[in-house]
Amino acid sequence: MTCSKCGSENVLVQLVQISAKSRTKGKGCLYTLGRWFLIVCTGGLWLLFGKKKTKTTTKFKNKKVAICQSCGNQWDVY
Numbered sequence: 225m226t227c228s229k230c231g232s233e234n235v236l237v238q239l240v241q242i243s244a245k246s247r248t249k250g251k252g253c254l255y256t257l258g259r260w261f262l263i264v265c266t267g268g269l270w271l272l273f274g275k276k277k278t279k280t281t282t283k284f285k286n287k288k289v290a291i292c293q294s295c296g297n298q299w300d301v302y
């Protein structure tokens with residue numbers, strides 16, 4: 225790999241984290257409404273069950289970035 229700016233082969237490829245998305249599975253408007261409905265129907269019992277079902281997953285998005293060690297030029301690698 226060579227730098228497009230200066231032509232140097234002294235290029236370092238790094239993995240850069242561009243975003244980390246945390247989301248709770250099954251959460252949404254309908255889920256919240258349904259959950260409250262169940263809580264009311266079961267007289268609060270559902271709170272005990274509902275807690276166990278929530279699961280948070282984190283998704284990381286990475287991209288490869290090449291950095292020229294000679295001139296500092298940066299570009300994306302696919």
Ligand SMILES: [Zn+2]
Binds near residue numbers: 227228231232292293
């Ligand atoms: Zn360069």
